[in-house]
Amino acid sequence: MTLDWSVVWDNRWRLIAGAEMTVILTATTMALALPGGLLLALLRLSHVHLVRSSTTGFVEFFRATPLILQIYWIFYVLPAAFDIRLSEFVTALLGLSLNVSSFNSETFRAGILSIRPGQWNAALALGMTKPQVLRKIILPQATLRVLPALASTWVSLFKDTSLVSIIAVADLSYVSLKIRSETYRVLEVLTAMGALYCLMGYPQAKLVDWMHRRFKVVE
Amino acid sequence: MIAKRKTKSRPRIGSGTAPILSFEGVVKRYGPLEALAGVSFQVHRGEVVCLIGPSGSGKSTLLRCANALETIDGGRVVLEGVEVHDRRTDARKLRRRMGMVFQNFELFPHLTVLRNVAVGPTTVLGMPQRQAAERATELLRKVGLADKAAHYPASLSGGQQQRVAIARALAMQPDVMLFDEPTSALDPETIGEVLSVMKRLADEGMTMVVVTHEMDFAKRVGNWIVVFDHGKVVEQGPPQQVFDEPTVQRTRDFLSHLGWHGESLAAADLLVQPSSTDP
Amino acid sequence: MDIDISPLIENWQFILTGLGFTLALSALSIALGAAIGLVGGVLRTYGGKLLDSAIGLYVDVVRSIPVLAILVWTYFAFPLVIGESLTPFSGGVLALGVHLGAYITETIRAGLTSIRPGQMRAALALGMSRFEAIRTIILPQALIRMLPPLGSLIVIAVKDSAIASVIAVPELLRQSQVLAGKTFRPFEIYTAAMLIYFLICYPTARTIDRVYRRLGVLGAS
Numbered sequence: 001m002t003l004d005w006s007v008v009w010d011n012r013w014r015l016i017a018g019a020e021m022t023v024i025l026t027a028t029t030m031a032l033a034l035p036g037g038l039l040l041a042l043l044r045l046s047h048v049h050l051v052r053s054s055t056t057g058f059v060e061f062f063r064a065t066p067l068i069l070q071i072y073w074i075f076y077v078l079p080a081a082f083d084i085r086l087s088e089f090v091t092a093l094l095g096l097s098l099n100v101s102s103f104n105s106e107t108f109r110a111g112i113l114s115i116r117p118g119q120w121n122a123a124l125a126l127g128m129t130k131p132q133v134l135r136k137i138i139l140p141q142a143t144l145r146v147l148p149a150l151a152s153t154w155v156s157l158f159k160d161t162s163l164v165s166i167i168a169v170a171d172l173s174y175v176s177l178k179i180r181s182e183t184y185r186v187l188e189v190l191t192a193m194g195a196l197y198c199l200m201g202y203p204q205a206k207l208v209d210w211m212h213r214r215f216k217v218v219e
Numbered sequence: 220m221i222a223k224r225k226t227k228s229r230p231r232i233g234s235g236t237a238p239i240l241s242f243e244g245v246v247k248r249y250g251p252l253e254a255l256a257g258v259s260f261q262v263h264r265g266e267v268v269c270l271i272g273p274s275g276s277g278k279s280t281l282l283r284c285a286n287a288l289e290t291i292d293g294g295r296v297v298l299e300g301v302e303v304h305d306r307r308t309d310a311r312k313l314r315r316r317m318g319m320v321f322q323n324f325e326l327f328p329h330l331t332v333l334r335n336v337a338v339g340p341t342t343v344l345g346m347p348q349r350q351a352a353e354r355a356t357e358l359l360r361k362v363g364l365a366d367k368a369a370h371y372p373a374s375l376s377g378g379q380q381q382r383v384a385i386a387r388a389l390a391m392q393p394d395v396m397l398f399d400e401p402t403s404a405l406d407p408e409t410i411g412e413v414l415s416v417m418k419r420l421a422d423e424g425m426t427m428v429v430v431t432h433e434m435d436f437a438k439r440v441g442n443w444i445v446v447f448d449h450g451k452v453v454e455q456g457p458p459q460q461v462f463d464e465p466t467v468q469r470t471r472d473f474l475s476h477l478g479w480h481g482e483s484l485a486a487a488d489l490l491v492q493p494s495s496t497d498p
Numbered sequence: 499m500d501i502d503i504s505p506l507i508e509n510w511q512f513i514l515t516g517l518g519f520t521l522a523l524s525a526l527s528i529a530l531g532a533a534i535g536l537v538g539g540v541l542r543t544y545g546g547k548l549l550d551s552a553i554g555l556y557v558d559v560v561r562s563i564p565v566l567a568i569l570v571w572t573y574f575a576f577p578l579v580i581g582e583s584l585t586p587f588s589g590g591v592l593a594l595g596v597h598l599g600a601y602i603t604e605t606i607r608a609g610l611t612s613i614r615p616g617q618m619r620a621a622l623a624l625g626m627s628r629f630e631a632i633r634t635i636i637l638p639q640a641l642i643r644m645l646p647p648l649g650s651l652i653v654i655a656v657k658d659s660a661i662a663s664v665i666a667v668p669e670l671l672r673q674s675q676v677l678a679g680k681t682f683r684p685f686e687i688y689t690a691a692m693l694i695y696f697l698i699c700y701p702t703a704r705t706i707d708r709v710y711r712r713l714g715v716l717g718a719s
Contacts, residue, residue, distance in 0.1 A: 064653065064699035065692050066660035069671055073688045076678065081685035155561075162564035166664065173566055180574070190575040194567050201562025288619050315625035325620035329638045329716040339624040342634055373715045391624060 007185040008192040018175030019196060025092060025161040025171060030154060032097040037104025044109055055105075062102035068163045071095040075167045092164035100157050107149040111142035148215050151208040158201060172196060231457065232442050233263030239299055239426055240285065240395055246293030247280055247450075254280045256450040257294060262395065262443075267427045269437035269458075272447030273473060278430040279322075281447075282399050285428065286310075286317045298395075315343060318388030322400040324380040326372040326387070332359065333368040336387045343391070351390075358386040362416050378409025382416055389420075396420065398429040434479050438462050446470050505681040506690055516673030517694060523590055523659040523669055528652060530595025535602025540632060542603060543610045553603060560600035565658050569593045573665040590662035590669075598655050605647045609640030642710075642717030649706030653699045660695070670694060 008015070043055040062070065074095050078084040086094065115138050123133040165174035176193035180186055233239075238261035247255040255277045262268045270278040283289040285296055287303050287310040296303040303313055326335050336355035340346040346354075359365045362382040364375075372380055381401055388396060398417065402410045414436050421427055421440050431437055437444055437458065444461040446454040446469070454467040462479070465471050506513065542553040560568070572593035577583045584592070613636050621631035641648070663672035674691040678684040 060700060061696060064657075064703065065695045066657040066671065068660050068663070069674075069688065069692055069695065072671070072675070073692060076684035077688055080682075159562075159564035162566040163661065165566070173564070177570065187575040187578045190567075190571045194563050194571050197563045197567050198559055202558060205558060205561050283619070286623055288622060311622075311625050311627055314623055317623070319620070319623035321616060321620060321623075323616055325616040327617065327620075327635050327639075328718055329642060338634060339626075342630050343625040371716060373718065387624070 003188055004185060005188050005192075007179070007183050007188050011179050011183075011189075014175050014179065015172065015192065015196060018170060018172035019200065021169065021171040021175075022158070022161050022173075022200075025096065025164065025169070026154070026158045028093060029096040029100055029157055029161070032093065033100035033104050033157075034150075036097060036101030038108050040101055040105030041108035041112065044105065045112065059102045059105050062099050063106070067095070067099050067160055068166065070099055071163060071167060088164075088167050088169045091167060092161075092169045096157065096161065096164070099160075100153060103153050103156075104150065107146050107153065108142070110149075111146035112138055114145055115141050144215060148208065148212045151211050155201065155204050155208055158204060159197070162197075231263065232266045236263065237299075238262055239264045240428070241297045242281065242285075242294070243297065244294035245281065245284060245291055245296060247277070247284060247289065248292045254450050255284070255291075258447075258450070258452055259294075260443075260445050260452060260455055262426060262428055264394075264426050265424045266442045267421045267429065267440050268443045268445060269441035270428065270430045270445050270447060271432070271434070271437055271473075272453075273476075276447040277450040278447050279399050282319070282397050282428065282430055285397055286314045286319060288319075311343075315391050316394045317397055318391055318393035318395070319397045320381070320384050320388055320399065320401045322403050324372075324377070324384045324404070326380050326384055328372050330371075331368065332364065332370050332372065332375070332383050335372065335383055336390050339387060339391045354390055355386070358389050359383070361389075362386045363412075376409055377405045378412045381405065381409075381413045385413075385416055385420075395426045395428065398427065398431070400430050400432065402431070402433060432477075434462070434474070434477060446473065448473070501686060502683060503686055503690075505677065505683045506686055509677055509681075512673055512677060513670070513690070513694075516668060516670035519587070519667060519669040519673075520656070520659050520671075520698075523587065523594065523662060523667060524656045526591045527594035527598055527659065528655050530591060531598030531602050531651075531655065534595065534599025535606050538599060538603035539606025539610060540637070542607050544628065544632060557600045557603055560597055561604075565594070565597050565661050566664060568597050569661060569665055572596075586662070586665045586667040589665055590659070590667045594655065594658055594662065597658070598651060601651055601654075602648065605644050605651065606640060608647075609644035610636060612643060613639050639717045642713050645706060645710040645713065645717075649703065649710070652706070653703050656699055656702070657695065 040055055040059055043051055044059070046052050046055075071092065074086075075088075075091050078086065078091075112134075119137055119141070120133055123137045124130075128136070161171055162173040165171055165177060168174060172193065176189055176196075180189040183189065240262040241259075242261070243259050245255050245258045246253070258277070258281055260268070270281065272278055280289065284291050285303070287308075291304050298313055298316065301308055301313065303310070326332075327338065330338060333352060333355050336358055337348070337351035340351040340354060341348060356365060356368060359368055362385055364379060364382055364386070367375060367379065367383075372383065375383065385396075385401075401417070402413050405413065410433070414433060417427070417429070417436070418440050429437070429441070439458075441458050444456060444458050445452055446461060446465075446467070448469050453469045454461060454465060456466075460466070461470060462474065465474065538553050538556070541549045542557075543550075545553075569590065573584060573586060573589035576589075576592075610632075617635055617639070618628075618631055621635040622628070626634070659669055660671040662669055663675065666672060670691055674687050678687045681687065
């Protein structure tokens with residue numbers, strides 16, 4: 001078996017463009033899924049039973065089904081059954097954001113619930129309204145606690161963006177698989193793809209480990 | 220009231236024979252800290268040796284060195300002619316002969332009380348389950364907890380857990396029992412039940428090394444008292460000498476710091492009262 | 499919009515085959531991952547510095563690469579390395595198992611190191627060897643304590659098995675794609691597939707939660 005790594009170098013700009021798309025997808029999805037997750041978390045703490053249970057159902061459904069199938073579903077079903085046509089990129093963002101919002105909502109909910117009830121009582125006793133307590137007392141405390149979990153979700157998301165290659169969004173996976181089929185240098189191209197992911201993902205994973213140690217809750 | 224033990228005029232138990240366990244100039248360092256700075260004393264068969272002294276003076280460390288849970292940096296520990304820290308010595312074989320009771324009980328939370336007591340014989344000695352269960356039941360009866368056999372440790376009080384821990388150590392039929400502050404983690408009301416189990420064990424002739432802050436126990440049950448300070452033995456002798464006529468200022472300081480003024484009846488009563496441990 | 503479930507009814511065996519592959523793929527990759535994770539976690543914790551860093555490297559590398567990349571590499575590139583081709587199914591089991599193994603390794607290591615050292619001392623003091631102590635005393639407690647994260651990993655394994663559709667393992671998602679292409683009823687078929695995954699994953703997660711609530715106390719030393 002002879003290896004020819006020049007194929008990787010020759011296609012470096014395409015690979016870099018793919019990596020850029022991966023980063024853009026990750027960042028944009030998280031930017032949407034942070035408010036999305038918070039909204040879902042607050043809806044799940046609502047006093048209206050119907051709101052609470054339907055949000056819970058939504059979240060549990062997204063958490064208990066494969067992301068890849070969710071992406072397929074949006075990609076094929078929306079146009080065929082509802083005549084809604086979205087670009088591949090928007091489809092990808094929609095699928096990723098809904099999925100990550102669901103996971104984030106669990107993180108936020110756990111963070112909010114982890115604040116002792118005494119904090120609520122103390123703030124309410126000062127005459128604050130409930131939204132004020134939430135905004136000024138609970139959320140600032142919860143933020144620190146949820147940071148490590150959000151960071152873990154970020155790393156998972158970074159890797160999960162590879163799944164949008166199945167609907168031809170030109171991320172790192174899509175570009176690599178395309179170069180592979182053009183050049184037939186399977187081993188070189190796929191190894192380079194893994195190495196590039198590793199190069200980007202490794203520092204993130206280490207950062208998350210550090211955050212888990214740094215922000216470990218001690219009560 | 221309370222009969223004084225008649226050890227004053229008697230020679231030390233087993234003093235004519237070779238010691239079962241002896242510490243000879245044991246040194247243990249943690250980095251720059253010298254936890255044990257040359258500790259020597261002997262334990263004879265049938266003796267209850269109590270190690271007393273301020274916290275952090277090295278008593279517990281010494282106990283862990285005794286059964287090779289810690290390595291040592293100097294001196295030697297000898298169990299009946301076998302050097303504990305010799306590289307050729309099988310530490311596991313030695314540990315079977317020394318039962319150990321820990322301050323925090325260290326019961327195994329995923330095993331029932333019965334299995335906690337039986338796990339040593341089945342795992343280490345390869346004893347059949349049935350036989351080990353019989354032995355465990357017997358020992359649980361002895362510490363007054365036969366009715367708790369099927370419970371898990373989490374549902375027991377601290378005192379009960381420590382009695383199970385004693386039974387667990389006895390299940391290996393050890394020659395020597397090592398007690399590492401067995402009552403320090405207990406609520407005051409359960410200390411007595413553990414001490415009375417230990418006293419009964421002593422009365423049966425078990426050789427015991429006890430690290431303790433219970434001075435009444437040390438004085439009444441101990442045959443030989445070793446006083447530690449800063450990793451050294453500052454004084455050792457029979458309880459009458461150490462408690463009533465200490466020869467060293469350090470010992471006097473330590474005892475008066477504890478509020479020891481000769482007799483103290485409150486805790487001693489716990490020892491002689493018939494306890495809840497009787498089946 | 500009209501809903502027509504007849505393609506589902508007519509092709510139920512085809513879908514059932516997919517479900518069978520999904521379950522087999524999940525079960526085997528969980529078994530492989532558990533074997534890797536048990537050995538890896540124990541060796542990383544008790545095996546000395548060299549093994550710790552070697553296993554640590556495996557864990558960190560796998561954790562930074564997407565499952566999709568591991569799957570395509572294992573199926574397309576790995577055969578070129580070993581000079582032997584893999585079936586999609588065996589490639590899928592290998593890739594998913596090695597991927598899952600890294601996460602299980604980390605979880606088991608976290609569990610083992612969370613057991614306080616006194617438990618090991620107590621086991622050694624009874625005369626147990628380190629191996630006996632780990633096997634009978636430390637590991638069971640660690641597994642009980644780590645039941646919730648291990649449970650989520652099982653659910654993740656089932657969900658990740660769907661990604662094996664990209665290497666044409668005829669599992670549930672792959673079969674659904676084929677059927678959707680054939681019948682032009684993507685709504686009915688993908689929705690049905692979604693429900694089937696949900697019916698596997700959701701009860702699994704709930705069951706593990708329930709088991710942990712009953713057993714959790716046994717892992718609290």
